[in-house]
Amino acid sequence: MTEIAEKSEALPVAVRQFVLHWGEMGGQWGVNRSVAQIHALLYLSDRPLNADEIGEKLGIARSNISNSLKELLGWKLIRRVPVMGDRREHFEAEVDLWQMLTRIAQGRKEREVDPAVAALKQCRAEAQDDPRISRTARERIEAMHDFVTTMDDWHREMITIPPARLMLLIKMGRKVLNFLPLGRGKVKPDV
Structure with missing residues (x-):
């Protein structure tokens, strides 16, 4: 130590x-x-x-x-x-906290998320053509692929937002929900 x-x-x-x-x-x-x-x-x-x-x-x-x-x-x-x-x-x-966070996030994405996206894409393609894969397994692979690619797309969008605007969005927190349809700020858990 x-x-x-x-x-x-x-x-x-x-x-x-x-x-x-x-x-x-x-x-x-x-x-x-x-x-x-x-x-x-x-x-x-x-x-x-x-x-x-x-x-x-x-x-x-x-x-x-x-x-x-x-x-x-x-x-x-x-x-x-x-x-x-x-x-x-x-x-x-680097002392700019946004730059530091962005570089760490990008490094982790390249090392962890990108290989996961590629593996899930391959699993998804192989599962579609394999009659031995159960419908449940195929649906879960598809759901995992969709989730990971959605999060990957979200990350790609977030890093393009200027830091000052992103900080404003973060500080707004749950208030942002008031601008969305369905519920006007009332959050119901999907559990």
Whole structure:
């Protein structure tokens, strides 16, 4: 388990807690804890940091830092930044929350949703032509395919909405239902 270093340059309590919590959340989302902690540290940093500084602040091995930085660069959540008078590589995080969310969502979509859509499309085609597939199984494959492709289409539409308008839509929440036919804001569960 990665522990944040207790050094003379100890991180402020709030920063330490944020980094630790972000690392735990990352672990729950399938992201290596060190990767998430490095991202959190760079996100909160007021200046670009090099790998040695990251290691000192977080108590993470250099090889782990190097691999974690490569992963974060691959997700486009951090970038290399030149620092005058220093030949080492320095890194800073994307701090625009919409950009960060969009990049994470796009990366997850490419790794998880796109293969699921392709697999369901193939299953759907094979199920239609196979007389051994029960009607129930065929209908459920079709329903799953329709659901996943609808959500995929929704995601594609949402990422085209300018962030300010999307935030307004999100803040409106359930009030949006008043503009829809059937029920004027009254939500009945489909369960």
